[in-house]
Amino acid sequence: MRYVVYFIIILIFWLLITFSLSLSNIIVGAAVALLTTLLFGKYSLESNVKIIQPQRYFWFIVYLFIFLWEVIKANFDVAYRVIHPALPIKPGIVRVPLEIKSDIARTMLANSITMTPGTITMDIVGDEIFVHWIYVQSDNPEVYAEKVSGRFEKYIKKIFE
Amino acid sequence: MMVYIMCFILFMVGLYGVLTRRNLIKIVIGFSIMEFSCFLFLALIGYIENGLAPILKEGMKNPVYVDPLPQAMVLTAIVIGLATTAMLLAIAIRIYKKYGTFDIRKVNELKG
Amino acid sequence: MELTPALYIIVPLLGAFLIPVIGHFVKGFQKVLTVLITLFLVVYNIWFFVTGFDAPVVTKVGGWEAVNDVPIAIYLVYDGLSAFILLTICLIAFLSAFYAVGYIKRFTAENNFYALLCLMIAGMNGVVLSGDIFNIYVFLEIAVIASYALVAFGTEKQELEASFKYQVLGGIASILILFAVALLYWQTQTLNLADISVILQEGTQTTALIFTEVLLIVGFGLKAAMIPFHAWLPDAHSSAPSPISAMLSGVLIKAVGIYALLRLFFNIFVITYEVSLVITILGALSMVVGVLLAIGQWDLKRLLAYHSISQMGYVIIGVGIGMLIIQRDGNMTIAALAIAGGLFHMINHALFKGLLFLDAGAIEFMAGTRNLRNLGGLARYMPVTSSTSLGASMAISGIPPFNGFFSKLLIIIAAVRGEFYLLAALAVFVNFVTLGSFMKFMRYAFYNSDKSKAKLKTDRLPFTMKFSMITMVILCVLMSLMIIPYFREIMLTPAVDVLVNTSEYATKLIGL
Amino acid sequence: MNGMSLIVKKVTQLMSGLIFMYGLYIITHGHLTPGGGFAGGAIVAGAFILLILAFGSKVISLRTEKSQTSITESLALLIVIILAGAGLFFGSYVFFNNYLPEGEVGELISAGVIPLYNIFVGMEVSAALLTIFLGLVIYKEEVAS
Incomplete structure (x- = not known):
């Protein structure tokens, strides 16, 4: 098959x-x-x-809009940080726990995070994903996990799992 | 005219690299630069201002083509250059295995 | 099917690609095939010599006909000069391949060796046959890349170093040649040699053309190891396996260096005084400095390699004198004599230097060393090698019954009659130094006190090695027959005619 | 040589087949569009090289692969030469003759033997590039160990 x-x-x-x-x-x-x-x-x-199951395409289209919206928001955010004379950046690497299990879904999540300005995926180790972030807003894992990957994760789970 | 001079300068850069570097890999890099300056020169020879790519299409009237022959020559020369570079790198790696160094000053068994 | 020069390229190429495919499964296939291929080439060559000889035989690759006398196809041109050099290549290739069957057993990867040998033969044949300047470059690269790999075949320290040096210098030469090809194309808008020749004969000497000529002299001079550009030759030729040394020294530097220079500067460019003077001076320098450098050598193959440079100097001054005379419109018979001497010395050098390298290989095969200081008294154990070496030494130092004498005599006579007394004196002087050098070689290797008895590795040579050596020494004697008019008419004169009648090459080809 | 990270592996799994297919597209349309045997062959070799780089030498045994590629290379060249030499026996008895029917300009199956040359040249170039790559990788592993 x-x-x-x-x-x-x-x-x-x-x-x-x-x-x-x-x-x-x-x-x-x-x-x-x-x-x-x-x-x-x-x-x-x-x-x-799984590519022949139609409901995944529906979620994929929904996900595209969400992703676009996130990218636009992040673009303005990064542009603001670049233009602002005080250069309000606070770079750091955060460790985000993953809920999705399959490898392809994790890869897609990593790529989505990389394509969003301001965050870059560095590696996947075990059940955690390492992300370099231009402005680390909080050091509470639950908060930043939601910020970085939360919105993508549930849709990617529906698309790829 | 400027591009031809740039081409010649590129050639000289490569020659300088080949003659003065002490590292085998850097010599190979200089060598490649020389080769590519030559390919650039060949490609420039056939170029005509505002020329089209030499592909036949329907409905073309009096087209001005760039000369395709130097392009074919460049392709052939690139293949040959690839073979030379691969050969040089293979020998360089073998030398590293035997002598334990890439330094050309220490690779001097042959004299006279 | 009519005779076609394309077979000279197709057959060795087929062999080169059949060997890795079938030789991988069938043991011993590679040796048989290589020997058969080279034998076929020799036979085909002689057949071609006898039958198709009046006009240049031209193969148009792809069958494209000329439009308005402008050639489109890639030409393969078989004329007197090509025939002469092809004969040299195929003869030496056959004898080297046959010798290698016994010699190469101590290496692994025999498949690669024979495949590369076939590829090198195909490349050299291609250079000699090609009537298209870019294809000369392509085939030249095929031949020299195969030779880079063959020089490094032993993969020991010295071989690798020699190969790297050879590759860097050879590669620079190739790039210069490619540059010159590009410049020629820029000026003439064509690649066909005959067409270029027609255009250049009409035009004037521009600066760009002179620059092209300089690039070509330096590029092909590097390939032919003339003296300021000789640095790679002693290393490469002494490090390669012996049959390959014979091929490199005997044929490769001639086919890719001297032949290309001859073809380009006689038949394509207008001969100018400057170019012919430069070539003659380079030849004289090679002749003198090469032999002086050879005096101090104790490594057997290095000594032979330096003598290669010196003997190539003879070829070049022979041709250079011819060029000078043609340029000043002197006596054409003297020019023809000088060129004939040069070409004759070329085939002679291929034979005796090939034989000497094969002898050196035999000595290394048995004694395990090439250092003359550690050898001695080998004549008792290796009668075949010592007698063939004696013959080859006499040939290279110009002693009468052997071929070397006659070719050197021709060159010296031509130099005297063309009033180049200095060159004649130098040629005689170099000949004496060569004689001394080879007396040293014979004495230390074969007749000195017996030092090597305990160190002999094996006590008898394989049959194939002996056969090649004996055949070569017989050919060395037989080649002297070429001085007799009948044989000279068959082989040497057509080649000389191509060079003396400089513009005939283009006029014969352009109408076809 | 170990493989690369999970992300590279997964993307390689997605893309390598498509790259290979694209190389074949360039080869088979060599007589219609720019490209041809050499360019397409380089892309095909790229697909294999990507696979080896991403998964490391544990998945693919380098030495058997190398002997296979060098045999493939020789075979492809052999076929090219036989195709070229066959021109000596058909039609007008010239080397490299285009002796097959030429068809209509712009069709996929046209231009006589040129697509065949393209296909075998592509095969040879990909095998040769792969052989060079594998040779260098094997040398490197020998030197490292």
């Missing part, structure tokens, strides 16, 4: 790149997808079957 899904994903990407539906193109695309599946199938994601 996992390999079939991988094959279909690759074929769809092929058609998107070439953007033509002629017969020769589809045949070559199928051959390419077959080769890719044979060589890279065993290194592909273990749980890619």
Whole structure:
């Protein structure tokens, strides 16, 4: 099942790149997808079957808006800190405990945090994620965990788990 | 004209690196810089102001192409340069294994 | 199927890529295939020599025909000069490969050795056949990259160091050549040698053209190890395995260095006084300084390597005298004589220097050392090696029944008749120093007091090594026959004609 | 050589197949768009190199892989030469002849033997780059140990 899904994903990407539906193109695309599946199938994601479940797409779209809103907010925040003459920064590294379990979800969370201005994910160790933050607002773990990852985490859990 | 002079300066930078550095890896880097100055020169030769990429498309009237031949030459030369660089690095690593150093002053078994 | 020069490149390339595929599974395949390929090349070469010789044989790669007399395809040109040098390459390659079958057993990774050897042969054949300046660069790089790897084949300290030095200097030479190719393309908008020649014969000497010529002299001079650019040669040639030393010293520096210089400066550029003077001076310098540097050497192969520089000097002054005479519109017969002497010395040097390196390999194979101080009295244990070395030493120092005498004689006669008395005197002087140097070699290696009895590793040489050495010494004697007009007409004269009639190369090719 | 962190591994799992597919796209469309055997082959090799870098040498045994890639490389070059030399026997008896039907300009399957050259050159370039990479990695491990 996992390999079939991988094959279909690759074929769809092929058609998107070439953007033509002629017969020769589809045949070559199928051959390419077959080769890719044979060589890279065993290194592909273990749980890619989840891609065919439609409710995940709904949550993904919701998540996109939330993420955009967060990015815009953080942009203004960082811009304010850069422009302000007193340079009100307080950089530090915080250790955020994770609730989500699957690796791909953790990766996505880490990438989302990195893409938000002001925070950069450094590493995932065990059940904790290390984040460099431009302004550490509090040293209470529950508060900063909510600030850094709380809003993303529940949606990512719905998308990827 | 300025770009040609810059190209020549790049060549000289590479030559300086090859001649004066004592570290084998730095010599290889200088060598690569020399090679790339040469590739840049080749690519510049074929360039025409406001020239198009040399690809045939429908509905083109009297197109001004850049000369594709130097580009093919550059590609070939890049492949050769890659082979040379890989070979140099492989030998450098082997030298490190035998002599325990990248310093060219200590790699002097052969004399005379 | 008609004769095509493309086979000279296809066959060794096929061999080079078949060996890693099949040799991985079938034991002994690589040796048989390499020997067969080189043997095929020799036979094909002789066949070609006999049949297709009146006009240059041209293969247009891809079958693109010329439009309005402007060549489009990549040309492979087989004319007198190419034929002559191809014969040298294939002959030495066959004998070296056959020698290597017995010699190379002490190394691992035989597959890689033979594959690289085939690749080097293909590259050199390509340089000689190519009628397109960029392809000369490409094939040259194929040949020299294979030789970089082969020099480092032993992967001991000295081999690696020599290979690194060789790569840095050879790489700089390649970059200079590429620069010159770019400059030539910039000025002429074409890469085909014949086409470039036509355009340059009409035009005038510009500064850019002179700069190009300087770059080409320095680049190919580095490849040919003329004296100010010789630093890599003694290290590289003495560190390589012996059959490869024979190939490098016997053929590679000629095919990628001297041949390219000859082709470019005779047939493509207009011969100017400055260029011919510079080439002659470089040749004379190589001849004298090389032999003086060789005097103090005690490492057998280093001594031979320095003599290579010196003997290449003879080739270059022969050709340089020819250039000077052609440039001042002197007597064409004297020019032809000088060039014939140079070319004749080229094939002679390939034979006797190849043989000497193979002998050095045999000595190393049995005695385990190359240092002349630790050798001595080997004549009793190695009759074949000592007698072949004697023959080769006599050939290189110009003693009559051997080929070296005749080629040096031709060069000296041409120098005297062309009124270059200093060069003639230098050539004679260098010959005497060479003689002394090789007397030292023979004495310390073979006839001195017996020091090496206890240290001999094995007591007999493999058959293949003996066969190659004996064949080469016979060829050394037979090559003297080329002085006889009948043989000279077959082999030497077409090559000389290509060089003497400088503009004929372009006029013959451009109409095809 | 150990692998990299979890994030790199997961992203590699997501992307390597797509990179490989993109390389094949560049190779197979070499006669229609810019690119071709060399560029595509470099991308294909990049996909494999990414995989090896991310997962480390424990997943992939370097030495067997290296002997395989060097055999692949020789095989691909052999096929290119045979394809080129076959021109000596078909049609007009010239080296590197384009002896297959050329088809219509702009179609995927057209231009005679050029797509075949592209495919095998791509195979050779990817195998060669991978061989160089693996060779250097193996040397490094030898030196380190």
